[in-house]
Amino acid sequence: MELRQLQYFVAVAEELNFSRAAERLCISQPPLSIQIQKLENELGIPLFYRNNRQVELTDAGKLFSEEVQKIFSHLQRAVENAQRTHHGELGKLNVGFVGSATYDILPSVLREFRSLYPDVQVHLFEMSTPVQIEALREEEIDIGILRPPVNSDALCTEIVSTMPCVLAVPKQHPLVEKKNLTLSDLSQYPFVMLSRKTWAGLYNEILALCNPIIHQEALEFQTVIGLVAAGLGISIVPQSAINLHTQDVVYLDFNNQLPTASMGISWRQNNQSPLVKAFIKIVKEAREGNLNRTRGQAI
Structure with missing residues (x-):
């Protein structure tokens, strides 16, 4: 049975006239x-009653016609969905992200992407940078929003935001009142550190900068800030964290003496998915401050 035969059958079934169907x-x-x-x-059954005056569908022909129409309808949807997927309007995108991206670039990018591609399923996975790199290599995620550096020839990485770090201290801490802070002032106080497993680059920079007394480590910045709020120590965190625990934590600027914190986006070099390209484009627009200005200030 050929698709062409089914097309011919539908034409005759709708016209109930061989001449008009042929035309x-x-x-x-x-x-x-x-x-x-x-x-x-081939079917072993008559589909039409024929005489010199008219053509009619048999009962079997009527049922067959209904089912064939469903086949063509499903085939049309398949064609349209394939075309939409090719153009990046349909499909699935797996995105890994570090927790701190949720108070940096991620919310605005997700809002814009979902607005432009409402039929694309975006699956989000919170992962540390090393886990994202492995997940990208293993094709478990399509895009990673992570903390550079990323040392892999198989991956492309671009910096999407860079900001200074600040010192987070408990609200009643002696450093809050101290004028002209220097790095040497930090040496006598215990630190809460973001684990090296989460962000090795920043961890090593802080060690080299002030050789801190490490009292506690945590896997996420939210936990770090929570422990600072609880009085377990002080910490160096990206400026994007300054809205966390504002009633219990004070954030002190060190006049560019502290490290800078970069956020990056990574993807596989051989990934030619239009969805990946669309997501990267939106991230770049967010970085350049051009993210959908016409849609209002909510973005």
Whole structure:
């Protein structure tokens, strides 16, 4: 059974006239009649009653017509979905992200992407940078929003934001009142550190900068700030964290003496998905401050 035979059958079933059906299909009537006969022989049943005056569908032909129409409808949807997927309008995107991206670039990018591609399923996975790098290599995620550096020839990485770090201290801490802070002032106080497993680059920079007394480590910045709020120590964190625990934590600026914190986006070099390209484009627009200005200030 060929698709062409089904197309011929539908034309005859709708026209109930071989001449009009042949004209509609832009073929002559004899080949049309031959193809319908072949279809009936293959099925082993008559699909039409024929006489000199009219053509009618048999009961089996009526049922067959309904089912064939469903097949064509499903086929049309398949074609449209394939075309939409090719153009990046449909599909699935797996995005890994570090927790601190949720109070940096991620919310605005997600809002814009979902607005432009409402039929794309975006699956989010909170992961540390090393886990994201491995997940990208293993094709478990399509995009990673992480903390550079990323040392992998198989991955492309671009910096999407860079900001200074600040010192987070408990609200009643002696450093809050101290004027002209220097790095040497930090040496006598215990630190709460973001684990090296989460962000090795920043961890090593802080060690080299002030050789801190490490009292506690945590895997996420939210936990770090929570422990600072609880009075377990002080910490160096990205400026994007300054809205966390504002009632219990004070954030002190060190006049560019502290490290800078970068956020990056990574993807596989061989990934040509239009969805990945669209997401990267939106991230770059966010970085450049051009993210959908026409949609209002909410973005």
